[in-house]
Amino acid sequence: MKYRYCYHCGKPTIQKEIEGRQRSYCKQCRIVLYENPIPSVAVVLTDRAHRILLVRRSVEPGFGKWCLPGGFMEMGETPQQAAIREIREELGIDINDLKLLDIGTHLNGYYGDVLIIGFAAEIDAGLNLNPGDDVSDAKFYLLDERPELVFRVHENFIRTWRRRTGL
Ligand SMILES: [Zn+2]
Secondary structure, eight states: OOOSBOTTTOOBOEEEEETTEEEEEETTTTEEEOOOOEEEEEEEEEOTTOOEEEEEESSSSSTTOEEOSEEEOOTTOOHHHHHHHHHHHHHSOOOOOOEEEEEEEEEEETTEEEEEEEEEEEOOTTSOOOOOTTEEEEEEEOGGGOOOBSOHHHHHHHHHHHHHHTO
């Protein structure tokens, strides 16, 4: 994932130890091309009966596996706006009243290191779900009858949610 080319001038970078880490450096621009985790969001969506809404992925990583709805933040968005947008894109529904749940990381994955901001929200189980392009299915599950999630950090969010709600 290191920057092999400078994103300012397009010239090849060199690898150099800077501040105790190997980093990409552009000799022309004299800048360090720092790498950082990518911010994303995930939402523990539950109904009044405490069933949890999961989505089945139709994209890599984790094609065909289940996970929490969510995705990467876009430029200019707050984490809350990103969560609301992702839920609209993946499920075709609007949510509000998001509660910050937890923060986690997914390291060395398909996209490198990802920072995941976890939210919780309650939704009406009677809403019509319209799964979007990244999702092949969306379903409410009882907590003890749900499939295992493809991302460990999502499992951690559900654990945090259960601890908070005492379920
Ligand atoms: Zn440069």
